Amino acid sequence: MTEPKQASSFTAEVNRAAVARYAMGDRADFADVDRGFIAGFPDELRSDEGELLRDGLMLDYVTDDAPTPDSVNPSLWRQSQLIKREGLYKVVDGLYQVRLSANITIVDAPEGLVIIDFGTDVGLAKAGLELFRRELGNDKPVVAAIYTHTHFDHYGGVKGIVDEADAASGRIPIIAPGTIESFNKHAIGENVITGNAMSRRMGYTFGLLLPHCDCGVVTGGIGSEDDGFRTKFSYIPPTDPITRTGEVRTLGGWDFEFLYAPDTEAPEEMHIWIPAIKALTCAENANHTMHNIQTIRGARTRDARNFARYLDETLVRWGQDVDVHYGPHTWPVWGNETVVAFLESQRDMYKFIHDQALRLANHGLTPLEAAEVVELPDAIGKKWFNRYYHGGLHHNIRAVFHKELGFWDGDPATILPLLPQDHARRHVALIGRDRILQEGRGAIDAGDYRWAVQVLHHLVFADPKDAEAKDLQADAYEQLGYQQEVPQYRAIFLTAAMELRGGVQSKSGVHTDNLDTILAMPVELLFDFAAVHLDGEKAADVDLSINLTFTDPGSGPWTMWVRSGVLNARPGHADQARLHVTGPKPVLAALLLDPAKAADIIAKHSLAIDGDVSIFATLAKVSDTFDPYFNIATP
Template sequence: MKARLLAAMGAALVLGACGDDATPRFERITTPEALSAHSAEFERGIEQITDGVWIAIGYGLANSVLIEGDDGVIVIDTMETMEEGREVARAFAERTDKPLRAIVYTHNHTDHVFGAQAFVDVLGVQGVPVEIIGHADTEKLVNRIVSEYRPIITARSFRMFGTALDDAAFVNNGIGPRLGIDAESRFGFVAPTRTVAERTTLEIAGVRMEIAHAPGETDDQLYVWLPDRRVLAPGDNLYKTFPNLYTIRGTPYRSLKDWAASLDAMRALGAEHVAPSHTRPLHGADEIARVLTAYRDAIRYVYDQTVRWMNAGLTPDEIVERVQLPPHLASEPYLQPFYGTVEWSVRAVFAGNLGWFDRNPSRLRPLAPRAEAERMARLAGGRDALKGALDTAAADGDHQWVLELSDHVLRLDPDDAAARAARVAALTALGEAAANPNARHYYLMSAAELRDGLRLAPINSGSDAMIAQLPMAVVMDALATNLRAEDVLDVEQRVALRFPDTGDAWTLWLRRGVLEPVPALLDERDLLVEVDSLAWKKMLGGQVNPALAIAKDMTFVEGGRVAFARFLKHFEPVRAAPEPAPLAAVD
C-alpha cells in the first residue's frame, strides 16, 4: 500500500503553537455552568456500542470507532495526531487481536484523518492489506488547507480552539475535550485507496457496510451504516450541540439544505445505535429518530426563515434579530450552542447564497478602516472625545461597544495603552460570559495576543518523508499566492526549476504582478536552477533558510545566485500567524 503522508511545508494543517514561552493566564475568570457541565460528554474511555462495535471517546477532539469482523477489524476516523492514534489503537487492540482490514474517513478534517498511520502501524499485520476509504474529494480538500490557506486558517483555528489558554480559561471545545496538538505532535494522513462518490455497499471481514455521501459539515462527508448491527456512524453531521453550520475559523459555504437532506437519509435507516464522531453514542430507535428529526428541523428552520427574510429585503444584521429557534427546538439537549450558533448560521446562509453585499448601497464602496476612524473621531469631537466615549463605555461595562469604539481608537493609535487595556478587559469579560466555547476562546485568545504579545506560529513537525510526498503542483500554487504583486507590476521574468530526483521541471513565469507556474521547462527563460524537490519544498516552508539553500542545495545552470535571490524576495516569507485586528495596521 502506498501511503501519502501530507504535511505541507512545515505541517501546514497543524493547529496550536505559541510563539511566547509563557501560557496566557486569566486569574479569577468565571465559566458558565452549562459549559462546565458539558464536559461530561467527553469522559475518557472505550465504550461498547453493541456486539463487536466500540467507540473511543475523550482521547482527542474526535472519536474513533472500531468494528470487529470475522477475520479483521475496521476503524472509522483516526484522531488528529499519530500520538493519539497510537493510544487509541492500543486500547482497541485490548478488545480484539484481529488485524486491521480497513479505515474509513468520514471527512477531511484534521481530527479525523491525521492519526491514520498509527492505526496501520499498531493494528496492521504484515501481508494483510489495509484499504483506506474516503470520499472522492477528501484528499483534494486536505490539500486545500495545507497549501494556499494555511496561514489564515491556522491563525483563526488557534483562536477558536483556545490552543494557548490555561486551565482556568479553557473548559472544553464543545465537540471534544481539547484539540490534542502541540509542538511534539506527529501526523500520519494516509491517502484513500478507494473513493466513494455517492454510495457503495461493501463487505469487509464479513461486515456488511453501506457508505454514502452525505454533505453537511463538509462537502465530502460520508456516513457508514451497518445494517446487520443497526449502527449508524454519521460523521460530523450529528453531535450533541447546535451544528456548526458556519465555523468562525473559516470555511467554504456549508449547505444547510444538503445537511438537512443528509439527515433525512439517515432518518430513513431506522438505526438503533448512533456512533458519532463527536460526543457520546445514542441508543434506541425512537430516541434516535426524535433527535435526528429535531436536528434536521432546526437546520431547516434557520435556512427557511433566513431565506424568508432575505426575500423581504432585510440585511444580515436585521435577520439575526428575527431568526431564533422556536422553544421546542431551543430547549432540545442536542441543539444547545456549544459549537455552532443560530446567529452565525444566519449570516452564513446570507453570504453563501447572496455573497458579501447586504443590499445597503452605503456598503458598495465603504471608507477604508482608517478613514472611517478619522471621521468617527471628528464626529465625536476629536480623538480625545472618542477616547472619552471609550472610557465611559468601559466604566459602564458596555463590552461590545468598547470593542467597536476601540476598533477606531486603535486604528488611529495602535499604541494607546488605555484603549488596549479597555479592549483586553472587554474581550475577557465577553469570553468568560460565553457558553459557546468557540466564541469564548476567540475572545480570550485575542485578549492574550493584545495583552501579552502572544504570537501563534505554525508547528514545524513535518518529516522529510511527509513533505517529499506533497504534490509539487500544490507547492507551486501556494507560492503564487505569496507574490508581492505591488512590487513587480513592471517585472517580466521566467525562472526555470529542474528537479533531478523526480525528473520534473517547472517554469515560474512572472508577468507584471501575476505568477503562472508552468509544469514544463520553457525554452525562453532568464534563469535555470537545478535543486532537489525536497530541498525546494523545505526552503519554501521555512524549514531551511533561503540563503543557505541557495548556497548549498542549488546548481545554477543558467543565471546566477544573486539574480535568483532577488527573485525570491518578490515573495512573502514564512511568518507567524497574523495579528488580530485592529493591530494589523493594514487598510
C-alpha cells in the same frame, strides 16, 4: 500572561438568568456519556519520545458537582462536564470508540479491525489503539482505514496506526469520500494554502493561548482540548474513493455501505452504515451540537440545505433499521426511536437556519439584522444536541447570506468602506478621545459590554498604543466572553482581552501547514502554495521560467513561470525555460518555498541542474514570508 479578571455582577446575573433558556432538568446525557466505559488514559499521557500528548488534570476543576462559575455560561459548563470524559468505550458488540478531542472508531469485524477516523495526533492515535488492544486482548490486524471527511482532526493521527507502505501496497485501503484528487485538494489545500491565517485564527477561536480555568477556556464544546493542540499531524492520501451513494465495501468480513454527502460540514464527506451491527454515522453532519455553516477559524462556507437534505436521505435509507448512531466527536445515541428523533431534529435545525435566513433576506434584511431576530423554536432549540457548542445561530444565519448572496450585506455604505484604522482615526477626531473613553467606561459600568467593545474599538484602532483604551476594551471583551454559550465566541473575546493587555503571544499550539501536509500535497497544490507566497507588486516586472522534473512516481515534468506578478504552472516542459531542475518532490518543494536557500539545497542533495541558477535568487527577492503571530485585536 496577564491574569484574567473575575466576572462582574452584571455578567453573573446574565449567566444566572440564562438558566431559564435551557432544559437543565434533562440529565439523560450524563448517563449516556458514561455508557460502555472500559478504561481511561493516565493523567499524563506521553509519546514514546517523552512528549506530553495529553494532560488529564487540565480540566480537574470541571466536576459534575461543581456549581456553574459566574464566569461561564451554564449551558457551556454543562457541556464541559460531559465532554471532559475520555478513554475507551464499547458502543455495541463489534464497535468501540477511543474518545479524545476527536474520536477514533474501531470496528472489530470478524477478520480484522477497521479504523474510522484517527484524531489529530500521531501519538494519541497510537496510544488509543494500544489501549484498545491492552484492555480487550485483541491482536487482530488493521485491515482498512476510513476518513469520514476532509478535516485534519479526522486524518491527522493516521500514521500512528497505519504504515504508509501498507497503504501504498493496497494491504490497508484508505477509503474516503470524493475522488482522490478532490479529497487531497480539500484536505491539504484548506490546511496549507491558507494555513498561516487559519492557524492564527485557530489560536483565537479555540483559545489555544488561554489558561484552562473558569476564567479561561473550559473546553472546545465538542472536544476537551486537553491535548493543548500539541499535535503532530500526518497524512496518507486515500486509495479507495467513494463517489456515489450506495457503494459498498466488504472490510474485515463485514459490509460497509456509504452515502456520499459532499458540500456539507466538509467539502467531501460521507455517512457510513454497517448493517451487521445496525450502526450508523453521519460524520459531522449530526452531532451533539449545532455545527458551523461558516467556521470562524476560516474555511469555505457550507450549505445548510445540504445538511438537511443528506440527513433526510439517511433517514429514508436506514432510519427503520438503525440501532445506534456513533459520531466522530462526543458520545453515541442508542435506540432506534431516539436515533431517528435525533437525526430528524438536527435535519430540521439546519433547514430552519437556511430557510429563515433566506426568508428574511427576501424581506430586505441584512445578515446582521436577520441574525439578531432569528430564534430557534423550542421544539428544536430546547434539545441539548442542538445547542451552540461548535457553531452558533448568530453567525450561521449570516453564513447562509454569505453562501447564497455573497459578502456584501446590501447596505450601500459597506460596499466601499474606509479601512477600519482610517475610519477609527476620523471617528476619534470627530468625537474626541475623552468623550469616547467616557462613553466606553460608562457602558462597562452599566454592563453594556457589546456597546463598550464597539465604541472603544475606534480608540484602539486609531492609536494602538493607547493603553487606557486597550485596558478598557479588554475589560469589555472579557465580560462579553464570560457570557457566551458558543465556546468559540468565548475564546475569541477572552484571547482579544489577553492580547490587548499583554500583547501578542509568540506561541501557538497548532500549525496546520506543517511539513507532513506540505509534502503530501499534490504537485498542482504545491505550485498554488508557492503562488500565494509571491509578492505581486515586487514581481510585476519579473519574467522567469523553470522546468521541473519530479522523480516521484506519477509526478513527472512541470513548468513554472512568473510573469506580470503572477506565478503559473502546468504539466510538461517549456522550450523557452532558462532553468531545468530534476529531483524528488520534497527537495523541489524546498526550492520553491524557500528559494533564498537554493544554493545550500542544491549542494546538499546533488540535484540535476541545467541552466541559470540565479533565477532562484530572483524568485527569492519577490517571494513573501508570513508572520504566524499577526495582530488581530489591534491593527
